[in-house]
Structures are given as C-alpha cells and as structure tokens.
Amino acid sequence: MISFDFEYFKPESIDEAIKTFSSEWKLGKKVVYFSGGTEIITFSRGGKLTVDTVIDLKGIPECKVLEIQGDRLIIGAAVTLNQLIESNLFPLLSETTRRIADHTSRNKITIGGNLMSQLGYREGLLPLLVADAVVTVANQTKIEEIPIEKFSGSELKEGAFLTQIKVPVSNLKLPSKSIKRTRTSKVGYPIVSLAALVHEGKIRVAFSGINSLPFRSTVIESILNDKKMSDQQRIDKAITKLPSTITDDLLASKGFRQYTFGKMLIELNSVLEEKL
Amino acid sequence: MISSNTRKYTVVSLLVNGVSHDVMIRSADTLLYTLREQLGLTGAKYACGNGDCGACTVLVNGKPMHSCLTLAIESINDEITTIESMKHSDIRSAFVANWAIQCGYCTPGFILNCHALVNEHPDADDEIIEEWLKSNLCRCTGYQEIKDAVKSVLEANKLKAKENSNLAQ
Ligand SMILES: Cc1cc2nc3c(=O)[nH]c(=O)nc-3n(C[C@H](O)[C@H](O)[C@H](O)COP(=O)(O)OP(=O)(O)OC[C@H]3O[C@@H](n4cnc5c(N)ncnc54)[C@H](O)[C@@H]3O)c2cc1C
Ligand code: FES
Ligand code: FES
Numbered sequence: 203m204i205s206f207d208f209e210y211f212k213p214e215s216i217d218e219a220i221k222t223f224s225s226e227w228k229l230g231k232k233v234v235y236f237s238g239g240t241e242i243i244t245f246s247r248g249g250k251l252t253v254d255t256v257i258d259l260k261g262i263p264e265c266k267v268l269e270i271q272g273d274r275l276i277i278g279a280a281v282t283l284n285q286l287i288e289s290n291l292f293p294l295l296s297e298t299t300r301r302i303a304d305h306t307s308r309n310k311i312t313i314g315g316n317l318m319s320q321l322g323y324r325e326g327l328l329p330l331l332v333a334d335a336v337v338t339v340a341n342q343t344k345i346e347e348i349p350i351e352k353f354s355g356s357e358l359k360e361g362a363f364l365t366q367i368k369v370p371v372s373n374l375k376l377p378s379k380s381i382k383r384t385r386t387s388k389v390g391y392p393i394v395s396l397a398a399l400v401h402e403g404k405i406r407v408a409f410s411g412i413n414s415l416p417f418r419s420t421v422i423e424s425i426l427n428d429k430k431m432s433d434q435q436r437i438d439k440a441i442t443k444l445p446s447t448i449t450d451d452l453l454a455s456k457g458f459r460q461y462t463f464g465k466m467l468i469e470l471n472s473v474l475e476e477k478l
Numbered sequence: 479m480i481s482s483n484t485r486k487y488t489v490v491s492l493l494v495n496g497v498s499h500d501v502m503i504r505s506a507d508t509l510l511y512t513l514r515e516q517l518g519l520t521g522a523k524y525a526c527g528n529g530d531c532g533a534c535t536v537l538v539n540g541k542p543m544h545s546c547l548t549l550a551i552e553s554i555n556d557e558i559t560t561i562e563s564m565k566h567s568d569i570r571s572a573f574v575a576n577w578a579i580q581c582g583y584c585t586p587g588f589i590l591n592c593h594a595l596v597n598e599h600p601d602a603d604d605e606i607i608e609e610w611l612k613s614n615l616c617r618c619t620g621y622q623e624i625k626d627a628v629k630s631v632l633e634a635n636k637l638k639a640k641e642n643s644n645l646a647q
Contacts, residue, residue, distance in 0.1 A: 307547070
C-alpha cells in the first residue's frame with residue numbers, strides 16, 4: 203500500500219500535460235509524469251519517492267503511436283515493451299527488451315519509462331544508441347528533437363517529457379545481436395548487457411550494467427573494428443578502454459564485470475561474423 | 479479532455495468479472511488493494527508487491543498484469559478478470575487434473591497467466607510457455623505439473639478446433 207496521497211491527472215494532449223505540470227508545479231507541488239507507473243508505484247510503496255501529483259501519459263495519442271511514417275519508425279513513449287516485441291518492427295529493440303523484466307511486467311513497463319528509469323539500467327536505450335535514433339521532448343515552449351546520444355544520461359528540464367522515439371528505417375533490419383548476463387536466473391538486472399549492429403561494415407555496440415548509465419564508446423568500437431589485431435588482442439585492448447568507474451556492487455564485482463565484458467565480446471564476435 | 483482524480487476518497491466504477499462495481503478509492507490505491515479490500519475478491523494475493531512473484535496477477539483486457547503494479551484509477555475503463563470468475567475454466571480443471579497445486583498461494587496468479595497464454599498462443603511452444611511462466615514464482619511445485627496443465631489445454635483446444643472444422647466440412 204502507498205502510504206501517502208496524490209492527485210492523478212490523465213491528459214489527452216501534449217499541451218494539456220505540459221499545462222497541468224506547470225499549474226501544479228506553481229502551487230509548490232511535487233509532480234511526476236507516469237507512464238507504465240511500475241517504478242513510481244514500487245518506489246512510492248518502498249518509501250523512495252513521495253509525490254503530490256502524477257500525470258498519466260497513456261491518454262496522449264502521440265505517446266501511443268507505433269508505426270513507420272516515411273523513412274522513420276515512430277515509437278510513442280507510452281508504448282509497452284510487449285507491444286514493441288510483438289510488432290518486431292525493430293528486431294534488435296525486440297531482442298533487447300525481451301530480456302527486460304518478465305513477460306507480465308512487460309505488459310505494463312513502457313519504453314519511455316525504461317529510458318527515464320531512475321535505476322540506470324535503461325536497457326531499451328542500447329539499440330537506440332547504435333541506430334542513430336532521435337527522441338522528441340515536449341517542454342513549456344516547444345517540442346524538440348534531440349539525438350539519442352545527447353539525450354542519454356542528461357536530465358530533462360523540469361516539466362519536460364519524452365513523447366516519441368524515432369529510428370531511421372534504414373537502420374532497423376541491419377545484422378544485429380543483443381547479449382545479456384544476469385547473476386542467476388534469466389530474468390534479472392544485467393551484470394552486463396550489450397546491443398550491437400553492423401553499419402556499413404563496422405560494428406557499433408552499446409552497453410548497460412557496466413557503469414551507472416548505459417553508454418556507447420567510439421573508442422571501444424574503433425578497437426573492435428581494427429582488423430590488424432587478432433580477436434584476442436582486440437578484446438584485451440577494449441577491456442583497457444572501459445571507463446574507470448565500473449560498478450562494483452552486490453550484483454557483481456568490478457573484476458567480474460570486466461571478465462564478463464570480455465567473454466561477451468568473444469561471443470559477439472562469433473555471432474556477428476556468422477551473420478555477415 | 480483531461481480526466482482527474484483528487485487525493486481524497488472518490489467513488490469510481492470498475493468492471494470486474496463482467497459486473498460493474500462502485501468502489502471508493504484514493505488515487506494512490508493499487509488495483510490489488512482495491513480488489514481485495516473493497517470488493518472482497520481475495521483470490522489475487524499480495525506477496526512481494528514489487529512485480530517479482532506474480533501472485534497478484536489478474537487479467538486486464540485479457541492480458542496478464544501485476545495488480546500490485548497497477549493503480550485502481552488506471553483501470554476504470556478496463557475489463558478486469560480475477561480468479562473468482564474462473565471456476566469453470568478449462569485451465570483451472572487442468573491444474574486440478576495435473577496436480578499443479580500444493581499450498582495454492584501462487585495458484586490464482588498462475589491460472590490467470592496460463593489462461594491468457596493459451597488464448598493468445600494456441601500453438602505455444604516450450605520457449606513461449608517458459609517465457610510466460612517466468613512471471614510467476616511457486617515455492618512448492620516443481621513447475622513441471624504446471625507446464626503439463628498448460629500443454630493439456632493446448633492439446634485439447636487443438637483437438638476441439640479440428641473436430642469443429644471436420645463438422646463444418
Ligand atoms: C520486475 C521488474 C524487472 C525489471 N528488470 C529490468 C531489467 O532487466 N532491465 C532494465 O533496464 N530495467 C528493468 N526494470 C526497470 C524498469 O525498466 C524501469 O523501472 C522502468 O522505469 C519502468 O517503466 P514504467 O513505464 O513503468 O515507468 P514509470 O514508473 O512510469 O516511470 C519511471 C520514471 O520515468 C519517468 N517517466 C516515465 N515516462 C516518462 C516520459 N515519457 N517522459 C519523462 N519522464 C518519464 C517517471 O516520472 C519516473 O521517474 C525492471 C522493472 C521491474 C518491475
Ligand atoms: S505481489 Fe505483485 S508481483 Fe508479487
Ligand atoms: S503451490 Fe505453494 S507457492 Fe505455489
């Protein structure tokens with residue numbers, strides 16, 4: 203049971219959502235956007251979060267879109283992970299999100315909620331980072347498109363919210379692979395999770411679990427694409443280029459994360475070679 | 479138009495097992511809490527409260543959903559199905575026939591999840607069954623009996639479909 207009370211709003215347009223946030227915020231209230239709501243509910247129940255007002259984004263048509271428009275796939279921020287998986291419009295995103303949580307939770311967790319999660323794993327970001335996605339963010343004055351690499355890791359301005367994700371159609375069906383290692387069972391937070399694709403003959407890869415937030419590193423990619431080195435040399439060198447701030451927690455030690463990263467690169471190498 | 483619900487108790491209508499019920503809720507009440515405490519539908523169980531165990535599973539518009547991760551106010555335009563309406567379902571009978579039950583605490587959640595599974599995937603293979611069943615934890619059974627129950631309903635449904643198509647010809 204959630205021990206405090208909050209007010210609930212369900213707007214039917216982006217404009218209504220922004221105006222509601224603004225008017226509630228001006229009254230000095232703590233306001234949050236609510237998408238799948240799974241994180242807000244569990245954090246509220248567990249005492250990690252208190253709020254005065256929640257604004258449910260599931261009534262906004264733009265946030266529920268899932269279709270190809272022209273040369274881009276448009277994904278509304280309130281589309282559930284299972285809707286993404288079932289549509290399979292972007293196979294690498296389907297493969298990656300299929301390893302987030304369990305099937306029933308994925309009927310509720312949304313892609314927007316995953317990208318904005320306070321937990322930091324945000325595995326749904328990985329395929330977007332390697333596929334030149336852009337996100338659409340609505341704020342008080344405008345709706346703007348932001349390249350995914352600028353969006354990841356940065357906080358949105360107070361009152362702004364993510365409305366859509368857009369992925370170039372030309373990047374949807376490239377050879378790709380998602381690999382995830384958890385501590386014990388198949389369902390669980392990642393020790394390391396990666397999503398990779400081959401774009402114009404070069405490997406692109408993004409990681410979650412290693413650091414506090416997901417990342418894509420052009421330095422690691424250029425090492426992985428350097429055919430002058432042997433497979434083992436490339437992997438050994440890539441490990442040395444990991445950020446120094448590797449997570450060291452109860453899920454896995456820093457050393458085990460480095461070791462797992464190396465093992466996963468060996469697997470990635472052989473899978474992508476086969477696909478090519 | 480924007481809809482809203484205040485922080486105070488308000489009366490809203492919930493469609494549960496085909497019947498519309500007036501319930502008095504706070505915006506912060508979960509669907510699980512409302513079903514149990516307002517409607518006395520105690521089949522959905524509270525266990526982890528975190529989306530990890532599946533004991534609270536109900537169907538929302540036919541899809542399995544953790545009612546501990548859903549607000550009652552989110553569900554006012556939805557069709558909610560709880561274990562109390564499953565007395566005469568094939569999957570419930572299959573659980574009994576296959577001894578897919580011991581203490582029974584997890585069973586309502588499993589039955590609803592498996593009911594949705596056989597409806598959504600009449601040709602479910604082992605991979606799909608495994609994937610769906612990972613949403614529910616059982617501390618007593620070995621899961622095999624539960625898988626057997628699912629498979630027996632899938633088989634029976636296929637047989638029925640075949641008989642119906644033979645009759646139609
Ligand atoms: C059982 C379980 C297992 C999980 N396993 C994994 C895992 O393996 N890997 C992983 O990456 N994650 C995992 N998660 C975490 C999950 O992906 C996040 O908690 C995610 O935030 C839930 O999405 P939601 O739509 O329910 O978010 P919500 O609860 O709606 O929101 C989460 C946060 O994002 C903000 N927000 C939501 N939508 C928007 C928006 N459009 N614009 C701006 N802010 C927004 C909210 O204000 C809130 O701060 C798991 C969660 C559960 C319940
Ligand atoms: S009580 Fe809801 S998943 Fe455990
Ligand atoms: S039968 Fe006891 S927990 Fe499943």
